[in-house]
Structures are given as C-alpha cells and as structure tokens.
Amino acid sequence: MSAAPSPKVETYRIALAGNPNVGKTALFNQLTGARARVANYPGTTVERRTAALRLERGPAELIDVPGSHSLVARSRDEEVAHDVLTGRMGGARADLIIVVIDATHLQKGLYLALQLLELERPMILALNQVDAARAGGLEVSAALLGKRLGIPAVSVSATTGEGIPELLLAIEAGGAIPTVLAPISDADAQLLAEAQSALRAGGHDGSRGEAAYLLSSASSARAALADDLADSLDRLVATAATRGPETFGRRLIAARYVFIDQIAVGVVTASGAAVPDRSGRIDRVVTHPAVGLLLFALATIGLFQLVYTGSEPLIGGVEAGVGWLQEWLGAKLPEGALRELILDGLVAGVGNVAVFLPQLIILFTAIALLEDSGYMARAAFLLDRPMSRVGLHGKAFLPLMTSFACAIPGIAAARTVEQPRDRLVTMLIAPFMSCSARLPIYTLVISALFASAQPVLGLSAGGLIMASMYLLGIAAAFFTAWLLKRTVLAAPAPPLVLELPDYRLPSLRGVLTHVWSQSRAFITQSGPVIVALSIVLWAAMSYPNSALDGAAKTAVEQTARLAAAGAPEPVPEEELSAAVAAAVAHAEGQHRLQNSVAGTLGHAIEPVIAPLGFDWKIGIGLIGSFAAREVLVSTLGQVYGVGADEGEESPVLREALLRETDPATGKPRFTPLVGVSLMVFFVLAMQCLSTVAALRRETGGWRWPLASIVYMNGLAWIASFATFQIGTLLGYA
C-alpha cells in the first residue's frame, strides 16, 4: 500500500545534539532568536525545546536534544536524546543532525560525534566556544576536523554570535551523510554488518549506529523487536562475547577513543601562552571539604533569604492587586452567585497561581545562575557524602532546601537530579519541608497556647516548638527517602560520575530565556489545575446556600444591640446599625459555611479526626486548607465567627480559640495538646493542591501525586493520633 501524497510540505527536522555544558542551548537561542516552544516529551519530565526556523528550502524545525555524553541511554535525558535522533520518539527521525562540540573539551565531544556519525544521517559539526579556546591560548581547526570526519564543520561562538551566519548557510546546504567511521576489527565489522542486514530485512533503518546500539545494550533493548529479529541479534551478541576478553560494547568504546586520538592530531595548536587554570584555582577553595561547605551554607542561606524575603513585597503586591481586582469587579458586577463565582472562585484562583510567581521567578533566576556558572556541579560534589547516606545524590539537596520556602519551586528544581527514580524520590519528599505557608499556622497555635509557657534552658518554648516542627519535617523526609529507596523505588545509590565544567560567566540572555520558559510552563501547566481546584473548593464552602432564618437573625441583632447598650458611653445610631449589620453578615457567613458541602464534610469527618483531638470546626479548616495551608487561619476565622480578615497574630481569633469549649464536658476544646497535634498534622500532611498539581506535571500523571496524598496524610494522621493519644495518657489533655 502506498502512502497518499501529503498536501503539506514536510517540516525539515534539524536536531541540535551535544554533551551537557557545551553551550548547546545558547546556540539554539542564537539560531532561533530564543523563540522556543517548551513542552515535555510525552510521559517524561524531560523538556522538549523546539523552534521554527525559516529556511529557503521550506519550513524547518530546530529541536534542542537533551545534552548527553553518549547515545547509549543510561539516564532519562540520554534515552530521550537517543529516541529523538533515531525517530523512536514521536514521528520521524532527524533530517539533519548538528553536533555541537566544545572547542575547549574536544575529545569528549568527539566521542558523541562519532556515535552520531554511525547513525548515517546528514550531519554538520558546530565547533562552539572557539572564543573561549582562543582566550585559553588554543586554536582549534574546524576545517581539519570536518575533513577528517567527512562532514561540513563551522567554528562558532554562541556567546558572541561569531560564525552563526556561516552555520545557517551550512544548514541550508543540508550537511553531508557521513562515511567515516571508527575502525574496528574485521571480526566485529562482520558482526555489525550481519546485524545491519538483519535489521534491514526486518524493515528497520539498519544504520551502523542502530546495530551498535542494539548489540551493546542489555537484552531488554532487543526484546522490543520482532521475535525472530531479536533472536538473531541475541545470537550475534553471544558470538561477539566469544571473540575476546572484552565485550562487544567495550571494544566499540575503546575503538572510538583510538580513532579520536588519531583525529585530534594537529587539530589543536597552541596560539599563545597557555593561560593558568582559573577554574582549578577557584575549585581549590570552592570544593574544599571545610571552606567549600561553609561557602555552600552561606550560598544556600542567601538563596533561601532571597526566595523567602525578597519575594515578600512582590507577593504583597500580587495580593493587593488581586484584592483590588476583586473590589473593582465587585463594584461592576451585579450581586449574585455569578459575582461570587468570579470573585471568590476564579479571581481568587488566579491569585493562587500568581502568588507563587515571585518566589518562582527569583528561584529560577538563582538556579539558572548557579547552573550556567558551573557552581551547581560543585554543590552536588560537596553534598554527595551526606546525601548518599539516604541513597540520594548530592544534587537532591537544592530542591529540598528550596522547599522550605515553597514546595512548588522545590519540585521544579528536582529536575537537576538525573536519575529518574532519584528525581522522583526527591520530589516526593520535598513537601515534607516546612514551607512558608505552614508558618502562619505554627504562629497562631504557638501564640494562642504557648505564649505563657516557661522558657527551657533560656530558650523560649515557642521557638523550640517551632524548631521541632521544622526538624520533624526533615526527619520525615529522610525517613521517606530511605523507605522509598528500599521498597518501591529501590535502586542502588546513584553512582557519582560528575563532570565539573569550567566556571563561566552566565549570559543575561541565557538566564532570562530559562526563567521565561520555566515560568511560562508553570503558568500554563500547573495554573489551570490550581484555578479549577480553587473554584471547586470555593463552591464546596459556599453551597448549598442556606440563609439564616428570621428568628436567628433577630437574635443576632438583639445580641449586638445589647452589647452596644452595655457600652459605658451611648453609641450613635448610625454606628450601632453598622455594627448590627456587620454582626448579621458575620452570622450569615458562618451559618452558610457550616451548612455548606465543606461544613457537612467537616461534620462527616469528625469521627475520623476526633482521635486526633480535632472537632468538626477544625475539620472545616482542614478541608479549606487543601486550597493552600495558610487558608486554615482565615477559615478558622470564619468558623469561629470572628471574620475571615483576622490574621494569625490576631488577639480576637486567639481568644475565640481559647474560649471554645467542648459541649459535652464543658472543658476548653483547644488545649496545648490539641495545638501540638494540629501542628504535627500540618507538618506531615499533603494539603496543598498546588503541590499536587506540580507533582502531576512533573511526573506526567496522577499516580504519584495520589500516592503522595495517601502516604503523607496517612502518616500525618498516625503521627497526630500518636501525639494526642500518648499525650492524653500522660495527662496533658
């Protein structure tokens, strides 16, 4: 069956491939003017950056292939790189491959280049950072390299723009199909040729690269093929194993490096006095076991401060803006359900998204600076020892640190962790770090219940309780990492084979591009989920809309008037009616909340939370806090009828909490033990829908976010239960 002729011109697919840290993304930006579209590869968290390129030959698309050291996939990034280049990942293989090599690290780049040559697709070599090489006293000849590899080669500098027009011309010309391959023994060549013809007979591409990949990979890579093809390849692998002490894959790696040594002869010439190794000098201090750790601690504290306090005025601005918008719209819209939906559901939901942006933007900027300067690799190096104790990689530290401010950027920062399982563990434990949204709850409970507690060893009891809540979160995170690494996500502690790239001054454009694409991805991918869930929560707390009956209303009015009558000085009539109206509005709000879906749920979950020391009122607060934890304070304000505007420092709310008594026993409801139990619950519970949305985005499905909800809330329940019950037994109730 022949395919119908396509009415549309096929898009010419150009893949930009190279090692990590070779300035590939900077080159991508130079070629496309940074108009990248960022998405994830299907089912992965690996970013897919593409941009349209205008060529004379027709529409073209430039694909930024994830940086990799090798085409043999050992990490998610490398797997995606391999699949994009060979067309296993959605659609056709690349029509043209541009391999980017760092002129200052020629040999390592050439290794990947040789593997790419084996794919036998049209290719171009872009020798990047020639300016940096020149500054280091090295002249690298692109022409000679190109001649030896049999493909067009262009010297470029992605930082200065040097050589970009020449590269575009080479792209127009379409590159050349490589013919030069690393020499291997006749016996191995024979094996490869047999594998290639078997693949071609099976309807495959049959390039040397494909054959080499399948012969040197584990048998699982061949299992995806048709049975007879897999069998014949398995036989070839078995034959290869008898041909010498080394495996086929190892012989191939060695052969490529032998060839690299030949290619590189005469390509690099000293063009001046050698420049002293600046990065080496910096590293002597920065990676020192003591000084380096101290510097790292200062850097993270600085970063934390910046994310936490630097964003405060901006967050205030966002909140003020949302408040202004609600007021402005409130004045324009007619009263009714639609107005409430727009103001308290939609606008508040959009506000819930926008409120994270200041922190995210500051954090993304800091991460981009740390990554691009080369410091991130050093941080991973320094923290490798402590992190490897719980089976994680040094790179997992930063996301956890960030999560003390907010788990959303923390989860996004977990992308720097390479191994997929370790990245997942990191994302799953990040929400245990006490984020800034838990702080108001700790503040409210501690100031209400422990303000008069005796200092311990000269330290305030409140401060100690606060610190133990933070420590509890850290302990839970490390315990969970340890548990996950031994059970469902069992994997050996990731090996550390970490390149320490030369230090480099980050470019403004590179950093801005990074921040922009990351922020946009958050808005477009997590945003809609957060808005939708905010609307659902608003509806649950507002409906069914039950009005206060006449008698109850009259009672409220009378109480308010009586209170006014009791005042030492007579209250003017307009003030009195305003106070009465406010009291009625309060009572109505309270009544509506209590009888809403959320209120009903609060009653419904009371049996479940009663063993933790919580009644249905706290239950409503807990449900409300699923929009965002800090909502607990305003929800409690509504439930206890002191108004939603009372903050965590409010004496009114504090007193309302202390006044509350258990209707059955007449004893105070809010004892210090209940307060501790509530804080423990907040430390451990997964209550933040925005975090759930971020987890869904990063893991590409609902499985892990749901597992996280069950696990964290289960753990929170057990811990609070233990706290309250043991505390009661010890007589603290």
Next chain:
Amino acid sequence: MTLADLLPDSPARVARVVPFDTLSERLMEMGLVAGAEVMVISPSRLGSPMQIRVRGYKLSLRRQEAQRVELAS
C-alpha cells in the same frame, strides 16, 4: 593499583575498568579507556568524592567508582 590510590598530581595510564557492567562502560565512555592519561587533582577527603583530570576535562568520582579503574604499572 587503582585510580583510588593514585597520588595527586602524578599522571598515570588506565589499564582497564572492571567489572564488566554498565557503570564501567559509562566510565569508559567518559574517556577512561585503556591507555588514557589520568591525573588526580584532589583525592577523596573525609569521604568526599575525588576529582580527576582525563582527556582535558575535570571529572568527579566517588572512591568506590575510582577503584574500578585499574592503572598500568
């Protein structure tokens, strides 16, 4: 002798990387093949990873990974 025992600033040549598994292949792909020149920049201190130079770039490995790299005498 393995790379883990090599003294700083004294160049040596790789003999082979053992055992035959994917991690060893990864180390080889990073340039640690037979005949490659390696040098330790900073050894493992207090259990921290070590830093080596191979093929003109800097690589960081844990001691246990460096023990896989046998050196030519």
